[in-house]
Amino acid sequence: MSPRALTWHRVILWTALILFAIWFLTPLYVMVVTSLKDMDQIRGGSLLSLPSSINFGSWAKAWDQACTGTDCGGLKPFFMNSVAMVVPAVAISTTIGCINGYVLSKWRFRGSEVMFAMLLFGVFMPMQVVLLPMSQILGYFGIASSIVGLIVMHVLAGIPSTTLFFRNYYVGLPDELVKAAMLDGAGFWRILWRVVLPLSTPILVVTLIWQFTNIWNDFLYGVVFSGADSKPITVGLNNLANTTSSVKEYNVDMAAALIAALPTLFVYVVAGKYFVRGLTAGAVKG
Amino acid sequence: MSRYKVPSASWLPKLVVAPSFLLSFFFIYGLIAWNGYLSLSASHMLPNYDYVGFSNYIDLFDNDRFHVALKNMLIFGVLFIGGAMALGLLLAILLDQKIRAEGVLRTVYLYPMAISFIVTGTAWKWILNPGLGIEHLVQSWGFPNFQFDWLVDDQHAIYCVVIAGIWQASGFVMALFLAGLRGIDESIIKAAQIDGASLPRIYWRIVVPSLRPVFFSTLMVVSHLSIKSFDLVVALTSGGPGYSTDLPATFMYAMSFSRGQVAMGAASATIMLCMVAAIVVPYLYSELRTKK
Amino acid sequence: MGALTIANVRKTFGNVEILKGIDIDVQAGEFLILVGPSGCGKSTLLNMIAGLDAPSAGTISIGDRDVTWLPPKDRDIAMVFQSYALYPNMNVAQNIAFGLEMRKVPKDKRDEAVQRVAKMLQIVPLLGRKPGQLSGGQRQRVAMGRALARDPKLFLFDEPLSNLDAKLRVEMRAEIKLLHQRTKTTTVYVTHDQVEAMTLGDRIAVMKEGVVQQFGTPEDIYARPATRFVAEFIGSPAMNMIPAVRSAAGAAANGIDLPLTAAQRDALQKNSAGKLTYGLRPEAAQLSADGVPGTLRFTEPTGPETYATVETAVGLLTLRVPGYMVAKVGDAVHVKWAAEATHLFDGESDKRIG
Numbered sequence: 001m002s003p004r005a006l007t008w009h010r011v012i013l014w015t016a017l018i019l020f021a022i023w024f025l026t027p028l029y030v031m032v033v034t035s036l037k038d039m040d041q042i043r044g045g046s047l048l049s050l051p052s053s054i055n056f057g058s059w060a061k062a063w064d065q066a067c068t069g070t071d072c073g074g075l076k077p078f079f080m081n082s083v084a085m086v087v088p089a090v091a092i093s094t095t096i097g098c099i100n101g102y103v104l105s106k107w108r109f110r111g112s113e114v115m116f117a118m119l120l121f122g123v124f125m126p127m128q129v130v131l132l133p134m135s136q137i138l139g140y141f142g143i144a145s146s147i148v149g150l151i152v153m154h155v156l157a158g159i160p161s162t163t164l165f166f167r168n169y170y171v172g173l174p175d176e177l178v179k180a181a182m183l184d185g186a187g188f189w190r191i192l193w194r195v196v197l198p199l200s201t202p203i204l205v206v207t208l209i210w211q212f213t214n215i216w217n218d219f220l221y222g223v224v225f226s227g228a229d230s231k232p233i234t235v236g237l238n239n240l241a242n243t244t245s246s247v248k249e250y251n252v253d254m255a256a257a258l259i260a261a262l263p264t265l266f267v268y269v270v271a272g273k274y275f276v277r278g279l280t281a282g283a284v285k286g
Numbered sequence: 287m288s289r290y291k292v293p294s295a296s297w298l299p300k301l302v303v304a305p306s307f308l309l310s311f312f313f314i315y316g317l318i319a320w321n322g323y324l325s326l327s328a329s330h331m332l333p334n335y336d337y338v339g340f341s342n343y344i345d346l347f348d349n350d351r352f353h354v355a356l357k358n359m360l361i362f363g364v365l366f367i368g369g370a371m372a373l374g375l376l377l378a379i380l381l382d383q384k385i386r387a388e389g390v391l392r393t394v395y396l397y398p399m400a401i402s403f404i405v406t407g408t409a410w411k412w413i414l415n416p417g418l419g420i421e422h423l424v425q426s427w428g429f430p431n432f433q434f435d436w437l438v439d440d441q442h443a444i445y446c447v448v449i450a451g452i453w454q455a456s457g458f459v460m461a462l463f464l465a466g467l468r469g470i471d472e473s474i475i476k477a478a479q480i481d482g483a484s485l486p487r488i489y490w491r492i493v494v495p496s497l498r499p500v501f502f503s504t505l506m507v508v509s510h511l512s513i514k515s516f517d518l519v520v521a522l523t524s525g526g527p528g529y530s531t532d533l534p535a536t537f538m539y540a541m542s543f544s545r546g547q548v549a550m551g552a553a554s555a556t557i558m559l560c561m562v563a564a565i566v567v568p569y570l571y572s573e574l575r576t577k578k
Numbered sequence: 579m580g581a582l583t584i585a586n587v588r589k590t591f592g593n594v595e596i597l598k599g600i601d602i603d604v605q606a607g608e609f610l611i612l613v614g615p616s617g618c619g620k621s622t623l624l625n626m627i628a629g630l631d632a633p634s635a636g637t638i639s640i641g642d643r644d645v646t647w648l649p650p651k652d653r654d655i656a657m658v659f660q661s662y663a664l665y666p667n668m669n670v671a672q673n674i675a676f677g678l679e680m681r682k683v684p685k686d687k688r689d690e691a692v693q694r695v696a697k698m699l700q701i702v703p704l705l706g707r708k709p710g711q712l713s714g715g716q717r718q719r720v721a722m723g724r725a726l727a728r729d730p731k732l733f734l735f736d737e738p739l740s741n742l743d744a745k746l747r748v749e750m751r752a753e754i755k756l757l758h759q760r761t762k763t764t765t766v767y768v769t770h771d772q773v774e775a776m777t778l779g780d781r782i783a784v785m786k787e788g789v790v791q792q793f794g795t796p797e798d799i800y801a802r803p804a805t806r807f808v809a810e811f812i813g814s815p816a817m818n819m820i821p822a823v824r825s826a827a828g829a830a831a832n833g834i835d836l837p838l839t840a841a842q843r844d845a846l847q848k849n850s851a852g853k854l855t856y857g858l859r860p861e862a863a864q865l866s867a868d869g870v871p872g873t874l875r876f877t878e879p880t881g882p883e884t885y886a887t888v889e890t891a892v893g894l895l896t897l898r899v900p901g902y903m904v905a906k907v908g909d910a911v912h913v914k915w916a917a918e919a920t921h922l923f924d925g926e927s928d929k930r931i932g
Contacts, residue, residue, distance in 0.1 A: 047413065099303070217401065
């Protein structure tokens with residue numbers, strides 16, 4: 001290829017890449033810009049125009065004054081609910097996944113591979129199919145419209161994925177490490193604590209990020225299993241943006257959307273490569 | 287290759303995983319069965335365990351709204367899956383060309399997967415807003431007769447869901463294909479170059495065929511995503527106008543939790559399960575078999 | 579009862595019988611080698627001695643304790659793995675002390691043991707480093723240190739030198755031998771390398787397809803191999819094998835009579851074998867003025883000697899010729915040997931006749 005053709009190729013390549021980048025970034029830009037305008041600017045200007053004056057009023061309103069149905073307390077209570085739900089759910093599902101993965105990779109027994117395959121279906125099944133029975137069960141235990149109920153739901157739904165992540169990772173750790181530790185006199189728990197866990201940092205980060213993102217962003221369980229006091233932020237946002245009661249305040253809607261997106265976006269920007277590893281690890285290896 | 291098993295202390299690992307496995311199996315298979323029974327029952331507002339056979343399924347397939355949901359599933363499925371796969375593959379191939387800013391671009395293409403579908407739906411709802419969104423924007427650029435009210439048009443609203451869906455998911459497809467492209471042995475490409483093959487030829491004859499496994503697993507993941515689509519529709523269109531953008535997932539939710547038709551809801555959930563199983567089970571089976 | 583007794587051990591995986599009845603008795607302080615090609619079952623046997631696997635039948639005893647079903651930590655053994663299996667997150671000192679830590683040995687005694695072992699293996703300056711920062715040979719020593727620190731009744735080695743380059747292998751082999759002379763701990767050593775087997779072992783068990791083909795001292799195995807496999811496996815270049823048939827004089831190949839001793843002729847008479855294999859080690863044959871005629875095909879000079887391959891009427895023969903050769907490729911030569919240096923095997927069963 002002559003240098004000339006090479007440059008021409010590269011120009012087309014870069015143009016395409018940048019156009020796509022613009023397409024992906026525009027909605028984010030629009031959200032930010034809209035949230036900083038007041039309603040006059042929105043009606044007067046257009047989607048892409050910059051705000052003539054920067055106004056954080058809609059952010060404040062989205063946080064503690066906007067109406068989400070009958071309450072007008074903003075997104076703050078929903079944000080707190082999400083936090084209260086996400087932290088235990090991520091911690092518990094990750095811990096269980098770690099132990100399961102450890103057993104399935106280093107302490108295999110007859111039928112363990114079959115059990116793993118059966119568990120794998122839980123990664124893919126549509127959750128619609130458990131909604132009705134689960135609401136019966138949670139109701140029976142008295143946790144149907146509570147954060148505890150949501151935590152239970154997320155843990156149960158998360159175990160197949162977290163187990164998959166840890167098991168696939170631990171299969172890559174040399175078996176001889178475990179054998180050497182056995183000969184040194186370490187038992188099941190000691191080997192996990194002293195030998196396997198110290199080597200688990202990459203997969204731990206991937207799993208925590210993956211679980212955090214999925215559970216924070218979930219809407220289905222949030223809308224089915226929560227009561228008045230336990231709705232997570234996704235439900236709050238949807239209520240806020242879809243209220244037909246008053247005049248639409250698009251800037252507040254956008255500010256609210258950004259508030260809901262910030263935690264996972266922040267994690268993504270800071271630890272993005274682990275996020276990618278989670279996506280490719282879970283999806284490519286069945 | 288032998289599997290090493292310690293003669294004694296083999297009960298502890300089993301004991302340790304038993305609770306979570308039992309719970310999970312009950313959660314998956316027990317509840318599927320329970321839901322299946324509900325779909326064969328006379329439940330309306332509340333569960334009622336009288337057996338009525340398949341009448342709910344017959345009613346389901348007679349239901350206009352479910353017809354719309356299935357039709358939308360087909361349209362949305364084909365367009366979303368096709369669009370996301372094509373765009374994702376294109377982005378992956380573009381990024382594979384040794385770009386200096388690859389890391390930054392990858393972050394940009396992939397960030398939509400980090401945000402909730404509700405956020406995406408809310409944002410695109412605003413963008414596609416007839417009157418203040420794209421329609422207004424293009425008109426302000428000097429095209430006063432431009433119209434783009436798809437969002438509120440019951441024939442075209444579903445395509446808005448497609449656009450927002452592709453926007454969210456193509457980065458994910460790109461990440462998977464990029465990993466697959468990176469997994470191809472460099473020396474095979476070099477050998478082809480020495481043999482005199484041109485770059486497009488190399489891509490077509492060597493690279494794309496070796497992406498087959500990645501292609502299928504990605505296809506499976508994206509199909510599965512599309513069947514489960516619920517959040518996006520709720521935020522973007524609330525299933526409307528009317529129920530013209532209903533999908534099986536929103537149908538199920540409406541029947542089960544707002545219209546007091548629990549048995550119908552359970553039946554639609556079972557149909558969704560069958561759709562997913564039809565894709566996932568053969569795939570998993572072939573994967574686990576070749577793994578042996 | 580020896581330090582280690584393996585009695586009629588069998589192992590079956592599914593339909594495949596990996597070990598078909600192994601009987602080995604190891605004396606206290608002895609260095610036992612398990613050698614054989616891959617798939618012969620030597621690693622499986624080692625794992626059972628270690629307690630990482632259990633036999634389908636038979637028993638394993640250490641001293642007079644039946645340990646067949648005991649977990650590894652109760653057997654008082656230590657093992658050095660092929661990949662060394664050092665804990666990557668701990669430094670060398672912690673790696674060495676880990677086994678003692680698991681046995682609740684107090685810190686000061688542990689530190690003592692680490693120092694003692696590190697001095698013995700000359701790895702004191704490495705104690706603060708992590709395994710990732712060590713070379714192959716250094717890791718090997720740390721792995722041995724970890725085993726030594728426990729002062730066990732039995733040492734197990736699973737092909738520990740396979741991952742080292744040739745020169746390092748020779749050095750480490752000598753170190754292992756010296757170590758054994760110092761500590762006199764009973765050792766079982768698995769390898770596929772016959773040179774390691776011959777140089778390190780007090781006694782060698784040559785295994786093939788789950789069976790011990792011969793169990794004896796290196797001299798026994800070299801001088802009187804019990805089967806054709808053992809004869810070809812031990813010794814490099816391999817023993818020359820000449821297919822032969824019975825003749826009036828005893829044995830012949832292609833019409834040429836092969837020299838036999840009286841004892842061999844006797845053994846032949848008592849034996850019913852139809853086809854025979856006549857074995858001759860390369861160092862047992864010489865180039866001379868008379869003998870079996872042949873043509874020199876190619877030579878491989880190694881420095882101290884030359885391996886010469888001669889094409890004769892009885893087949894291709896490889897000889898060891900001291901120093902450098904005068905004869906050149908293509909020259910006509912004669913090969914001579916004494917009957918006492920030959921081995922006779924049954925052509926079908928491959929067992930030794932005489």
